[in-house]
Amino acid sequence: MKFRTRIKEAIDRRTKYKWSKVNATLIVSTGRTGTEFLARFFNSNFSGVTARHEPPLDMFELGAGLLRGKFTRDQAVDYFYAQRYDLLKSVVEAKHDFYIESNLNLSLVLDIAEQVMPNLKIVHVVRDPRTCIKSYFNKSPDDSGKLYFMGDGDYRVRISPDDFPGDPWYGKTKSMDRFQKICWYWAKYNMLVREYCTRTKNETMFIRYEDLFTGPDKHRKLDELMRFIGLDSRLNLSSGELENALNARSNTSRHGELIGDYETWPDEIKVKFHEMLDEPMKLFGY
Numbered sequence: 001m002k003f004r005t006r007i008k009e010a011i012d013r014r015t016k017y018k019w020s021k022v023n024a025t026l027i028v029s030t031g032r033t034g035t036e037f038l039a040r041f042f043n044s045n046f047s048g049v050t051a052r053h054e055p056p057l058d059m060f061e062l063g064a065g066l067l068r069g070k071f072t073r074d075q076a077v078d079y080f081y082a083q084r085y086d087l088l089k090s091v092v093e094a095k096h097d098f099y100i101e102s103n104l105n106l107s108l109v110l111d112i113a114e115q116v117m118p119n120l121k122i123v124h125v126v127r128d129p130r131t132c133i134k135s136y137f138n139k140s141p142d143d144s145g146k147l148y149f150m151g152d153g154d155y156r157v158r159i160s161p162d163d164f165p166g167d168p169w170y171g172k173t174k175s176m177d178r179f180q181k182i183c184w185y186w187a188k189y190n191m192l193v194r195e196y197c198t199r200t201k202n203e204t205m206f207i208r209y210e211d212l213f214t215g216p217d218k219h220r221k222l223d224e225l226m227r228f229i230g231l232d233s234r235l236n237l238s239s240g241e242l243e244n245a246l247n248a249r250s251n252t253s254r255h256g257e258l259i260g261d262y263e264t265w266p267d268e269i270k271v272k273f274h275e276m277l278d279e280p281m282k283l284f285g286y
Helices: 003-014 035-045 060-067 073-083 085-093 104-108 110-116 129-137 178-199 209-213 218-229 239-246 267-283
Strands: 023-028 049-053 098-102 120-126 203-208
Touching: 023 035, 023 104, 023 110, 035 049, 035 098, 049 085, 060 073, 060 104, 073 085, 073 110, 085 098, 104 110, 104 178, 110 120, 110 178, 120 178, 120 209, 120 218, 129 178, 129 267, 178 203, 178 267, 203 209, 203 218, 209 218, 218 239
Parallel strands: 023 098, 023 120, 049 098, 120 203
Antiparallel strands: none
C-alpha cells in the first residue's frame, strides 16, 4: 500500500466527515442544459439536501490537467477530495444525507469522483445540439459580450481534439473554426459521459433536456429523476408551485445573438454541423 494512501486512510478513520455517509449525485452535461436550475431546485425544495452548481473549484483544471499529464491519478483523487472537503463538512454538519452537484466539468473526472464518493449516482442531461450549440455560440463566459466561449478571448484553454490522440479531429484543431470547435465539444463531452455510464457499476440515468423541461410529460420525467436520486418522498412543493418552478428556469445569453435558430443558419454552417454531429445525434435520439 502506498504511503500516501496509508496517510489518507488514517485521516479518514479519525474524522467524522466521510463521503460514505452521503448519497452523492452528480449531474453532468455540456452545459446550457438547465442544470443550474436543477441545483437550485433540489437545494431549495427538499429536506436533507445540499445541492450546488459548479462550486469552486469547478474541476475544469483537474480534468484538463489529467488529459495534459499535469496530474497522476493518485494526485487527482487527492485533489478532488481536498476541493470538496469543506462542502462535505458542511453537508455532514447540517445533518444532510444527500449531496447533488451539477457541473459540466465533472464529465472529465467521473472515474476520479467515484473513488472519492462511494455512494455515487450519475445523471447525464443531453440537449438537442441545434439549440444547445446556438446557446453556446452566443455565450460570453465572463458576461462581457466579447470573450465568447471557445473564441480567441476565452479565458480558459478549453479541451480540444489535440487532447485526444485517436480522435478523428486530432491534429486539426488549428484548422477548425469556432463553430466546428463547439460542435466537437458537444459530441466529445456527451460521448465521454456515455462511455463512462456504459462501463461503470454506479447507477446512472440519461435524460434529454427537452423531455425534462419542454415536453408534454415533463412532470413524469421529473418524477423519474426524483425517484432515481431517492428524493421522491421529500418534495416540499404543491403541484402548482412545482409548475411555477419548472417555468422559472433561466440562464440565457445576455448580449444578443451571434447566430439565430437552426432554420436560419447558412447552408455552409449546416454542412459543418451535420458532418460532425449526425452520428452522435442519433445515439442520443435526435
